[in-house]
Amino acid sequence: MTVYGLWIDYEYCTGCKACEIACQQEHGFDTEELGIQVLEQLMNGGQTYNFMPIPTDLCDLCTERVQREGRPSCVHHCMAKVMEFGPVEDLARRMSQKPRSVIWAPKPRPRDQRPFDGADTGGSAQ
Numbered sequence: 001m002t003v004y005g006l007w008i009d010y011e012y013c014t015g016c017k018a019c020e021i022a023c024q025q026e027h028g029f030d031t032e033e034l035g036i037q038v039l040e041q042l043m044n045g046g047q048t049y050n051f052m053p054i055p056t057d058l059c060d061l062c063t064e065r066v067q068r069e070g071r072p073s074c075v076h077h078c079m080a081k082v083m084e085f086g087p088v089e090d091l092a093r094r095m096s097q098k099p100r101s102v103i104w105a106p107k108p109r110p111r112d113q114r115p116f117d118g119a120d121t122g123g124s125a126q
């Protein structure tokens with residue numbers, strides 16, 4: 001079985017957070033719910049930032065959207081083109097050329113198995 005994932009190049013991530021918003025809009029999440037979160041790391045005595053987008057437990061790899069449109073919302077909306085979606089074997093080949101990158105392979109899950117479903121979170125999960 002082919003395992004799919006997200007490849008993220010940290011070196012050129014600008015920290016724009018378009019991926020966070022694209023994910024929220026795609027899934028109808030509210031402002032507290034993030035399928036991907038861009039962490040910020042201050043480097044060189046405060047001179048530079050590192051940005052690290054990390055998928056959360058809410059990420060389902062855009063299963064429905066991928067069937068419909070071929071790629072996840074975050075990948076589509078990343079203007080810096082630092083995200084790719086595909087089989088992890090293909091992504092690993094890409095990663096071998098880019099040491100400051102990672103592959104995430106969250107397990108796609110049906111909506112009724114997401115961690116917030118059934119809980120009174122005050123959010124708008126469907």
Ligand code: SF4
Binds near residue numbers: 078
């Ligand atoms: S949209 Fe792309 S460049 Fe912007 S924070 Fe997300 S991964 Fe980084």
Ligand code: SF4
Binds near residue numbers: 056072
């Ligand atoms: S793949 Fe889809 S669900 Fe996962 S972080 Fe990107 S937009 Fe969100």
